[in-house]
Amino acid sequence: MIGVWIALGIIVVLILxxxxxxxxxxxxxxxxxxxxxxxxxxxxxxxxxIPNLVETVKGYAKHxxxxxxxxxxxxxxxxxxxxxxxxxxSKAEGELSSALMRLLAVAEAYPDLKANQNFLALQExxxxxxxxxxxxxxxxxxxxxRYNNQTQMFPSSIIAGMFGFKSGEFFEVTESVQRxxxxxxxx
Amino acid sequence: MWEQIRxxxxxxxVLAIAMGLVLIGxxxxxxLYFADNGIIGVIFAVxxxxxxxxxxxxxxDNILLSxxxxxxxxxxxxxRLYNIVxxxxxxxxxxxxxxxxxxxxQALNAFxxxxxxxxxxxxxxxxLLARLNRDELQGVIAHEMAHIKNRDVLxxxxxxxxxxTIVILSxxxxxxxxxxxxxxxxxxxxxxxxxxxxxxxxxxALVILAPIFAxxxxxxxxxxxxxxxxxxxxxxxxxxxxxxxxxxxxxSSTQPLKSANQATAPMYIMNxxxxxxxxxxxxxxxxxxxxxxxxxxxxxGGASLTDYNKAYSQxxxxxxxxxxxxxxxxxxxxxxxxxPNKSGFVQxxxxxxxxxxxxxxxxxxxxxxxxxxxxxxxxxxxxxPDFKGTSVKCPHCGTANSVA
Numbered sequence: 001m002i003g004v005w006i007a008l009g010i011i012v013v014l015i016l017x018x019x020x021x022x023x024x025x026x027x028x029x030x031x032x033x034x035x036x037x038x039x040x041x042x043x044x045x046x047x048x049x050i051p052n053l054v055e056t057v058k059g060y061a062k063h064x065x066x067x068x069x070x071x072x073x074x075x076x077x078x079x080x081x082x083x084x085x086x087x088x089x090s091k092a093e094g095e096l097s098s099a100l101m102r103l104l105a106v107a108e109a110y111p112d113l114k115a116n117q118n119f120l121a122l123q124e125x126x127x128x129x130x131x132x133x134x135x136x137x138x139x140x141x142x143x144x145x146r147y148n149n150q151t152q153m154f155p156s157s158i159i160a161g162m163f164g165f166k167s168g169e170f171f172e173v174t175e176s177v178q179r180x181x182x183x184x185x186x187x
Numbered sequence: 188m189w190e191q192i193r194x195x196x197x198x199x200x201v202l203a204i205a206m207g208l209v210l211i212g213x214x215x216x217x218x219l220y221f222a223d224n225g226i227i228g229v230i231f232a233v234x235x236x237x238x239x240x241x242x243x244x245x246x247x248d249n250i251l252l253s254x255x256x257x258x259x260x261x262x263x264x265x266x267r268l269y270n271i272v273x274x275x276x277x278x279x280x281x282x283x284x285x286x287x288x289x290x291x292x293q294a295l296n297a298f299x300x301x302x303x304x305x306x307x308x309x310x311x312x313x314x315l316l317a318r319l320n321r322d323e324l325q326g327v328i329a330h331e332m333a334h335i336k337n338r339d340v341l342x343x344x345x346x347x348x349x350x351x352t353i354v355i356l357s358x359x360x361x362x363x364x365x366x367x368x369x370x371x372x373x374x375x376x377x378x379x380x381x382x383x384x385x386x387x388x389x390x391x392a393l394v395i396l397a398p399i400f401a402x403x404x405x406x407x408x409x410x411x412x413x414x415x416x417x418x419x420x421x422x423x424x425x426x427x428x429x430x431x432x433x434x435x436x437x438x439s440s441t442q443p444l445k446s447a448n449q450a451t452a453p454m455y456i457m458n459x460x461x462x463x464x465x466x467x468x469x470x471x472x473x474x475x476x477x478x479x480x481x482x483x484x485x486x487x488g489g490a491s492l493t494d495y496n497k498a499y500s501q502x503x504x505x506x507x508x509x510x511x512x513x514x515x516x517x518x519x520x521x522x523x524x525x526x527p528n529k530s531g532f533v534q535x536x537x538x539x540x541x542x543x544x545x546x547x548x549x550x551x552x553x554x555x556x557x558x559x560x561x562x563x564x565x566x567x568x569x570x571x572p573d574f575k576g577t578s579v580k581c582p583h584c585g586t587a588n589s590v591a
Contacts, residue, residue, distance in 0.1 A: 035280070038277060042277075121266065125266070125270075128266075132270075132274050135277045135423075143280075
């Protein structure tokens, strides 16, 4: 009789442990999802700022057509990739970032533009949006790391395997694109 | 990683419990003295504490904000400040955006309130907005956001109310004991004088010493939370230099904050009562010495909690640690960023101080409902809210500017 009770107790404890591990994994996975949504919000905000910025700069720097086109193209590509996975997307967004940096570097050559209130406000918005993207990415990557650790470490790895918790993908910006110094020609 | 910080809070909680014991001790001594029953005193002390806590819980933030004369701003009033708070909210992973307040004071300081992470607020002084560049302001906001995220506001509120209760109880009790002669319902027929007198003396000593003990414990908790907020702030921005440089500027400023008082002191980034030329940090200080905080931040090899802890024990000559071993084992690596605010985007260095000061004064005028008009000649005209006319003549160039 006692044996039956002990067996029953062990089963109950096991079930409770499985439930706890499962819930922990779900919580971490939701955190990753929320963090991803936050990146998404900020990236969309950047798409919205770009046409305005390009128009403002155009008013002062008509001859920089190539730079404008590069930004507009990078934006179109990035927008198209917005349903792709983290890796493909981060590449497109990295290219958009560097195109934008080139545009702002071009603006440096036009003192009138730099004094324009509208441009200054846009510049602040863009800087902040870039920062928000990078902080959202930072938080997302931390969340993915925590989640992946849980899915790979014993004993929660067993639960993760049983219920199909897949590892999350990091959102890395290609460093070479980011670090590249903006090229400006003043000819 | 947040779980680690939370699990690490037990040290502060132990100190808070020690303070609770002091409160119970005072209550017991009081009960023994006045009612011959320690338990009655304990109940009285705890009930008083709970009532004061309820007041603090429902009104504390409002009281604090209105005491400091802070005014709430929206995204359009000061875009840079609002944006930075939003950036740090994202970095800290807070769900709700805290309210943003500006204090019309030329001193350099900032504080955070909000027992509830989702109903928080940060306040900065106008002086801070004018003097700090973007990186530095980000560092300060990150520190404040860490106070919210680490639940320091809650901890400090509960403990400061506890401190207040102890101080009030012992103040009245010691005066009643000394000047009131015999305690109210003390048994006259009670046991012989000797034993009774000794108990009375012990009770009196306890009542007098209690506030001092409580205050020391309170300061110890506060200092610990400051270090932790610096560590988390560096982690959020991944740029310890921003906060370090901000602290340096704050330390060198001589402006005292007009609206601070003892009770609100621990919530500021910098002790508002610090005296010039005195290393403001010993047992009786709410904040660690600023030079030490800067030194720790500057000797960090990375931006993670582990790096902060390493730097902390280095500065303390290998002694001490601010985080528990379990917290450090799980802390992920975090390299320092070299361009926290992509430098190609906004030039915001110290040369822009004049522009920042203008921006800040614009906000302050606006908060007082003045309209600002930029005249063609570059003059700024401030139009008071009760201005009746439709246009203002610029005193410089004579252009008539219409009041929108």
